[in-house]
Amino acid sequence: MSLFKKTLAIAMLVMTLVAGGFSLAYAGEPLLKSTRTSQHAAILAYNRGVETYTQGRSELSIECFREALMLNPSLHAAHGPLGQLLFRKGDYQIAFTELELATRITPDNASYWCILGITAERLQRHETAIRAFNHYLTLDASGSYANEAKRALSILLTPESGSCGTYISEFSKPPRHWQNFPNRLRVAISNGSEIKSAYPEIVIKALADWSEATGGRIKFVPADNLTQADITITWTADRSALSHSGELGNTELIYTSKGTIHHANITLLTHFEEAQTPSDMEKRAYAVAIHEIGHALGLQHSEQVCDVMYPSVPPIGLEFVPSLRDRNTLASLYQ
Numbered sequence: 001m002s003l004f005k006k007t008l009a010i011a012m013l014v015m016t017l018v019a020g021g022f023s024l025a026y027a028g029e030p031l032l033k034s035t036r037t038s039q040h041a042a043i044l045a046y047n048r049g050v051e052t053y054t055q056g057r058s059e060l061s062i063e064c065f066r067e068a069l070m071l072n073p074s075l076h077a078a079h080g081p082l083g084q085l086l087f088r089k090g091d092y093q094i095a096f097t098e099l100e101l102a103t104r105i106t107p108d109n110a111s112y113w114c115i116l117g118i119t120a121e122r123l124q125r126h127e128t129a130i131r132a133f134n135h136y137l138t139l140d141a142s143g144s145y146a147n148e149a150k151r152a153l154s155i156l157l158t159p160e161s162g163s164c165g166t167y168i169s170e171f172s173k174p175p176r177h178w179q180n181f182p183n184r185l186r187v188a189i190s191n192g193s194e195i196k197s198a199y200p201e202i203v204i205k206a207l208a209d210w211s212e213a214t215g216g217r218i219k220f221v222p223a224d225n226l227t228q229a230d231i232t233i234t235w236t237a238d239r240s241a242l243s244h245s246g247e248l249g250n251t252e253l254i255y256t257s258k259g260t261i262h263h264a265n266i267t268l269l270t271h272f273e274e275a276q277t278p279s280d281m282e283k284r285a286y287a288v289a290i291h292e293i294g295h296a297l298g299l300q301h302s303e304q305v306c307d308v309m310y311p312s313v314p315p316i317g318l319e320f321v322p323s324l325r326d327r328n329t330l331a332s333l334y335q
């Protein structure tokens with residue numbers, strides 16, 4: 001039996017704060033001039049905060065802005081940059097408070113609204129995220145984070161039931177599927193020293209979510225060894241090991257001579273620069289795993305942002321399980 005091998009070229013596109021064009025460059029007021037002696041020390045501390053921020057000395061900068069606010073609680077200009085720095089550090093709860101103050105004090109600063117939105121997403125404070133991204137887009141409709149903010153709003157504002165139908169017609173290549181359905185697919189999950197201890201469990205959760213999405217018609221069972229596995233899942237810390245820069249994961253499908261799927265190799269990235277905390281890292285790992293397992297089942301990309309098979313990951317904090325359209329499309333592949 002001859003086997004041929006084909007790689008689905010497009011895996012996931014990375015959308016990070018950095019790659020998406022959004023940076024945490026200093027977005028606050030420029031250096032201040034002291035006009036009253038009583039405020040002098042606070043303004044000096046504030047100005048040191050700005051200078052150390054632009055030098056990338058985040059910890060020192062946080063101290064300076066805090067000192068400025070302690071010396072003069074009315075020095076409102078310090079809230080915004082302090083919020084930015086705390087976000088970068090992953091201290092989302094305190095960052096949220098500072099950024100809410102900053103947006104109230106300087107409501108025309110688009111950057112503050114944007115970071116408030118991202119912080120709110122990560123804290124699951126969805127109402128604030130919606131309000132913040134709407135403000136951001138009103139102030140800077142073509143801003144570097146505008147597309148991501150629009151995606152976040154689409155996800156947040158789509159009813160949980162989602163839209164129906166399938167996206168088979170959106171596939172770029174002929175549909176392929178595993179030969180037997182219902183099916184038990186044997187999965188080998190590699191365990192490497194470079195992976196975070198939570199990753200195998202995250203993959204098992206993603207497999208269970210797909211199994212549930214098929215009403216249990218596809219079951220995943222552990223493979224006894226690598227050679228018996230239908231699906232192998234491995235990790236890499238090296239982005240260049242994936243076929244395109246910007247990819248977070250990749251699935252290679254090997255077909256039988258009849259064109260059905262014979263084997264799937266999934267490679268998942270271990271590290272995501274846009275994730276500030278271990279919890280962010282795990283959320284992103286789940287979003288990548290659920291998407292790539294979808295490819296392993298034969299799904300190709302969807303054009304709708306609320307489907308797991310949309311080609312870029314959702315913003316951190318807005319991950320979701322297979323949508324109704326994902327489920328319908330999978331079901332139609334195996335009719």
Ligand SMILES: [Zn+2]
Nearest residue numbers: 010011012311
């Ligand atoms: Zn993909």
